[in-house]
Amino acid sequence: MGDTENTAERPDRPDYALQAALEGATAPPPPAPPDCPHCALPQDRYPTLHEGHWVLLEPRIVVPAHTAPPRRRWIITPDGNAMNLYPWPRTTVLRQENERRAQRLFNLSDDRYLSDTG
Incomplete structure (x- = not known):
């Protein structure tokens, strides 16, 4: 029999902020324009599996995975979310x-x- 009275409740959703930042999912959410913070060119913005976090990817450019740094390897799932396979x-x-x-x-x-x- 466990002691449940002194157990703190866990949040319903984990905090994805650190993991999202490590993966580069730091794009501003809509309605902000999806412009690259470095070159100001328009990018494609995708929601990530880290709820409330977005990533900007170069439009219409597909590169071999081995040419991208491990934490910057994104795929687009059939439902339109960006997913980083590294973690x-x-x-x-x-x-x-x-x-x-x-x-x-x-x-x-x-x-x-x-x-x-x-």
Whole structure:
């Protein structure tokens, strides 16, 4: 039996401000214009999964994920939200597994080559 009288209630929604800032989801919400704070050119503004936080992305530009810094890799979900895959544990584990497999395959090739020649 737990002591529930001294337990503080948790908020219904977590505070996403720090995580959103780390990911660059710092765009002003509508109705503010979606202009880049650095160059003043218009951008595409997307809501993020961090409630109340928005991100500005270059319009009509798609770049390979490996060319963007890890915390700046955004995808647009079918419902129109921008989602940063970096903080999601599943993608981190998948990336580590792919790296492990590639390393194992690379080493396997070296071992096979050495055993055939020796």
